[in-house]
Amino acid sequence: MLKHAGTNFITRIWYGIPEQVRHLMVPCVVILGALVIAHHLFVPRDFGLYGHYRASSVLENAERPIKYAGSQACADCHGDIVTTKMTGYHKGVACESCHGPAAAHTEDPENVKPSIPRTRSHCLLCHEYLPSRPTGFPQVVSESHNPVKPCITCHQPHDPKPPHALKGCEACHTNIQRTIVLSHHASLECTVCHDTPKEHNVSPREYAPKKPQSREFCGKCHAQGAESSKEIPRVNMASHGGKYLCWECHYPHMPEAH
């Protein structure tokens, strides 16, 4: 120590430190320097800005593209459908629940079209009967509920009114019911013309209803001398139609004469 006394200040300090510590300081400084350099090179600049993570990662998460545009975006152009939907049972169902992600469609409405699920299976995702579904939610057993037919043939998906339950004859003879309501015979009960045994309800094929078997049956209203409303068209029962029964030429459920 004394050997270096009197030379400049720094040198005096340096050699003032015991030799073993001096030697130890060299690797310490090297390691510390390496750590500083490694930290500078490998840790991202923005790490620790908000917490123990990379701050720009938040931005990366926030900047990912949107696929579902949201129902407000749909309403901007398709106001008519939104109005239809607003009062119906499907008012809470977002457009994209059925039509799929539509953000691409909002950007390029001409070329990108969202899907229109017309199949039965799509509706059944929600409406197939499952014991686990909440009580009161409208469900059908698809095997027995008009099998094969797509749901949208009877139900308007934007305003799905449940069709009224069919009762009496129309429960089975829906096609005839739909025809007759448009004809002049709309006010007639089926049983006026069809003598139907009660058992027909239970075994329809074994106890078939009867059809009018005589010209006189129609003549009760349509013969010239019949006691019926004056608006009802009349025919001369003797000269008109000969040997044929009336319904062999005139379809009674839509009897307009051509």
Add this chain to the structure above:
Amino acid sequence: MRKKGDEHVDKERRTLCKLLLVGTCSLILPGAAGAVAEKKSSTSWYGTTYKPSEHLYGMGIKVDRCIGCGRCVDGCKKENNVPDEPFFFRTWVERYVIADDGQVTVDSPDGGREGFKGPTEEKRAFKSFFVPKICNHCEKPPCVQVCPVGATYRTKDGVILVDGDYCIGCRYCIQACPYGARFLHPVKKTAEKCTFCYHRIVKGLVPACVEVCPTQARVFGDLMTTASPISQFKRMHKIVVLKPHLNTEPKVFYADLDMEVR
């Protein structure tokens, strides 16, 4: 007592201490100054008026409304490019069937994405219902705690996110999550999970699963706003969280949840 030479040594020691202090400071200060400068330049990280610290997001789930249609699972997969394979989900729907003898069966075929097929039970079901599951965005998230590199974190608005670029794929967080909400992306080999659709909520939209839910079984909003749907949900329902004994403080709240649900 003291020798005369000791005074000289004391002086030198003092100078050394000073030198060491100056040296250390000169090493640290430029870095600190740089960090401070950077902090100033990136205070408005999102470039809009959106301030993360003014929000705290949460979700509510009405179990009695869930019909198990799986639209949420499908919507989530489409919105977030979740792998199609039937074992990667950010959200999924479970069907609980409780038999007469109290035995509980839980199934979730393809996460419920294609809906559920008819009754499966051999025994007569006592009751049955659907439970949508999702990351609970815990206030005390175990997954964040265990991440060794800081690749998963809680944002200021209360959402737990993953930094895909920083994740080393060690799967530690997947093990730590008590709700099974995380998975390893089969291609990227990094951890993935629900983000509450962070890219949507910062723009004022709701998460995709909430958007597409046909029965409004899912509710989303800002817990800091008393008029938000989630605050209203919390007021109007008797709510529970999943596994409350773990003290993770989830921000996904369930209404009408059965005690059998884990």
